[in-house]
Amino acid sequence: MADTPKISLRGVYKSFGSNHVLRGIDLDLAAGRSLVIIGGSGMGKSVLLKCILGLMHPDKGTICIDNEKVNGLSGRKQAKVMAKFGMLFQGGALFDSLTVWENVAFRLLYADGMKRKQAREHAIAALAQVNLEADTALLRPAELSGGMQKRVGLARAIVARPQIMFFDEPTTGLDPITADVINNLIRRQVSALGATAISITHDMVSARKIADEIAMLYEGKIIWRGPAKDVDHSGNPYVEQFVTGSETGPIKVMAG
Amino acid sequence: MNPLAIIGRATLALIRTAGALAIFSVRGLMAALAPPWYLDQLRAQLLRIGFFSLPVVGLTAVFTGAALALNIYTGGSRFNAEQFVPDIVVLGITRELGPVLASLMLAGRVSAAMAAEIGAMRVTEQIDALKTLSTDPFRFLVAPRVTAAVICVPLLVLVADIIGVFGGYAVSTQTLGFNGATYIRNTMNFVTNWDVISGLIKAAVFGYIIALMGCYHGYNSRRGAQGVGRATTNAVVSAAILIFAANYVLTTLFV
Numbered sequence: 205m206a207d208t209p210k211i212s213l214r215g216v217y218k219s220f221g222s223n224h225v226l227r228g229i230d231l232d233l234a235a236g237r238s239l240v241i242i243g244g245s246g247m248g249k250s251v252l253l254k255c256i257l258g259l260m261h262p263d264k265g266t267i268c269i270d271n272e273k274v275n276g277l278s279g280r281k282q283a284k285v286m287a288k289f290g291m292l293f294q295g296g297a298l299f300d301s302l303t304v305w306e307n308v309a310f311r312l313l314y315a316d317g318m319k320r321k322q323a324r325e326h327a328i329a330a331l332a333q334v335n336l337e338a339d340t341a342l343l344r345p346a347e348l349s350g351g352m353q354k355r356v357g358l359a360r361a362i363v364a365r366p367q368i369m370f371f372d373e374p375t376t377g378l379d380p381i382t383a384d385v386i387n388n389l390i391r392r393q394v395s396a397l398g399a400t401a402i403s404i405t406h407d408m409v410s411a412r413k414i415a416d417e418i419a420m421l422y423e424g425k426i427i428w429r430g431p432a433k434d435v436d437h438s439g440n441p442y443v444e445q446f447v448t449g450s451e452t453g454p455i456k457v458m459a460g
Numbered sequence: 461m462n463p464l465a466i467i468g469r470a471t472l473a474l475i476r477t478a479g480a481l482a483i484f485s486v487r488g489l490m491a492a493l494a495p496p497w498y499l500d501q502l503r504a505q506l507l508r509i510g511f512f513s514l515p516v517v518g519l520t521a522v523f524t525g526a527a528l529a530l531n532i533y534t535g536g537s538r539f540n541a542e543q544f545v546p547d548i549v550v551l552g553i554t555r556e557l558g559p560v561l562a563s564l565m566l567a568g569r570v571s572a573a574m575a576a577e578i579g580a581m582r583v584t585e586q587i588d589a590l591k592t593l594s595t596d597p598f599r600f601l602v603a604p605r606v607t608a609a610v611i612c613v614p615l616l617v618l619v620a621d622i623i624g625v626f627g628g629y630a631v632s633t634q635t636l637g638f639n640g641a642t643y644i645r646n647t648m649n650f651v652t653n654w655d656v657i658s659g660l661i662k663a664a665v666f667g668y669i670i671a672l673m674g675c676y677h678g679y680n681s682r683r684g685a686q687g688v689g690r691a692t693t694n695a696v697v698s699a700a701i702l703i704f705a706a707n708y709v710l711t712t713l714f715v
């Protein structure tokens with residue numbers, strides 16, 4: 205029996221006016237696998253995640269989660285699909301009117317109706333997983349450093365043990381040691397808890413550590429995809445240029 | 461440029477905005493009327509809109525009532541009708557100036573704050589984050605604000621009515637030589653329940669407009685800090701204009 209993919213995209217297009225960001229994305233990801241998407245800044249990686257989440261509506265194409273078409277859902281149906289997801293936003297997107305622990309426990313408190321005391325224990329445990337002390341729990345997001353905000357966002361994404369986790373640049377702005385803690389944490393979510401993960405990163409160290417597979421997004425398409433260990437000898441000049449971080453190659457650094 | 465094209469484009473934009481606003485207000489209303497309700501959010505908004513607006517509303521009312529009394533006295537004295545000051549003051553305050561002026565002040569205070577807060581949440585992706593946490597932003601953000609405003613603004617206007625009449629009373633007894641007890645008796649004999657209630661109905665409608673404009677412009681703000689600034693201005697201006705328009709319509713119904 206062929207496994208149905210957890211996430212499946214067919215012919216997904218998305219433009220903003222004349223800016224054609226996604227130009228026909230086909231992507232399947234099996235349950236329990238970790239995919240890292242690499243690609244230049246402004247190539248549409250974040251837009252791709254937002255389309256899968258239903259936060260942006262693709263112009264064309266279908267997106268299926270567990271074989272069920274999810275694009276175009278709204279209201280309660282969308283909320284139900286969202287229960288499968290945990291998302292770390294690139295900018296953190298923490299609620300600045302709430303304390304750190306209320307942010308982390310938001311889903312438990314407001315969507316699942318958990319008692320505050322219990323939700324708080326879950327939140328503090330999740331904060332510990334991202335290397336944050338329990339006494340940060342009572343601070344407001346504005347009182348945290350950028351890297352701490354990122355980790356709070358990460359704790360919020362994993363606290364309810366979602367089946368699918370999206371991490372938009374989980375290690376940017378972190379020191380190498382904390383970044384390694386986060387890499388291991390993401391790896392553990394997938395290996396030990398069986399979550400399906402898509403991460404976006406520019407950090408190749410992190411990508412190698414997190415990924416089962418790596419895919420590269422370029423000019424609105426997935427131009428290469430393969431096992432993480434193959435990324436260094438992909439035979440694809442675009443990927444090679446990206447991985448080695450070279451200015452010379454097929455990727456134009458400055459258009460014009 | 462073809463003038464017809466300009467008119468056409470403007471008309472289409474207007475229709476589009478009206479449509480978007482209609483959809484927004486229906487969604488907001490539905491979220492406010494059906495559970496789940498986020499009562500802690502509602503409580504916070506009641507405090508913010510209701511309690512913390514009291515000074516603004518009180519000051520507006522007392523000075524308006526006082527100035528109104530002086531003007532009516534001046535006008536009344538031209539045909540020996542000074543004794544009608546208490547009657548006209550209470551009528552003017554309860555039916556018109558209490559609801560309209562208090563709501564305009566609240567448009568400045570409350571609509572602006574809502575638009576700025578929700579707008580900032582929009583541009584920092586907090587609204588997207590709400591959705592990924594299985595929470596409908598209309599229920600979590602819009603419904604508590606609309607409900608709180610519809611509850612609070614009439615209560616604030618009731619306070620404004622009382623303080624406004626007091627302003628008229630104070631200036632009449634202190635500088636215009638009215639007898640305090642007579643002034644109060646005249647006021648109470650003249651004013652009808654409907655004067656007050658029609659003003660409070662207006663206030664509820666204005667409260668809805670205030671919250672709706674704040675939420676709508678905040679929710680649809682774009683492009684960073686500049687977009688939030690524009691949303692805030694638009695919220696206040698559109699709330700004020702809609703209050704004036706709704707006031708006219710309601711007044712024609714209530715006379």
Ligand SMILES: Nc1ncnc2c1ncn2[C@@H]1O[C@H](COP(=O)(O)OP(=O)(O)OP(=O)(O)O)[C@@H](O)[C@H]1O
Nearest residue numbers: 220223225243244245246247248249250251252294
């Ligand atoms: N809401 C929006 N409205 C208009 N254009 C947008 C919007 N969001 C993204 N874009 C455009 O889509 C393109 C891709 O943006 P996206 O945020 O997905 O890039 P990215 O690959 O995540 O880049 P980075 O690595 O810098 O985060 C950019 O050109 C951006 O200008």
Ligand SMILES: [Mg+2]
Nearest residue numbers: 249250294372
């Ligand atoms: Mg991005």
